[in-house]
Amino acid sequence: MLLIYVALFLFAAIKWGNWKKWREYYPTILFFMVGDLLKNFLFYNYWMWTYKETIFLENILRNHTIINLIVIFIGYPSSILLFLGRFPNSKWKQGMWVSFWVFLYSILEYINLHYLYLIRHHNGWSMTWSVVFNIVMFPMLIIHHKKPLLAWGLSVIWILFLLKMFPIPIEKMK
Secondary structure (H helix, E strand, O other): OHHHHHHHHHHHHHHHOOHHHHHHHHHHHHHHHHHHHHHHHHOOOOOOEEEOOOOOOOOOOOOHHHHHHHHHHHHHHHHHHHHOOOOOOOHHHHHHHHHHHHHHHHHHHHHHHHOOOOEEEOOOOOHHHHHHHHHHHHHHHHHHHHOHHHHHHHHHHHHHHHHHHOOOOHHHOO
């Protein structure tokens, strides 16, 4: 099922993504990917959430790492090509566009958590925290696209806040 999600995002990016400006979006794609890869590396033994294939292709998508790498390398670039590639000019439409993406990511996670069982939360993470994370993440992607150094600085503050809210024992870090 997760492959279907990723395939749908890829199809949407191919059809509606702004491929003419992919080089302009490339640094933000990398920013998005590095954030998730860093989280996976540091919290390898202390997950906040994990993916699991439960519907089909369980022999191929055997664990969180394989699934997450597919999401990182296909899903995230596709999302950026759509999110930034179709980012509107007017402030009101920008707010609606960000809200749409926060809703999309959040509702997909909710369905995967409660109905398809493709994701599990751990160590105090919850659907509320996922929504808050999405509310921070999408504006952060816009900030990174316009002012990368500011986004890196704000990301450090955000990470420190999350570490305060979800203290991870040092011995659990990889």
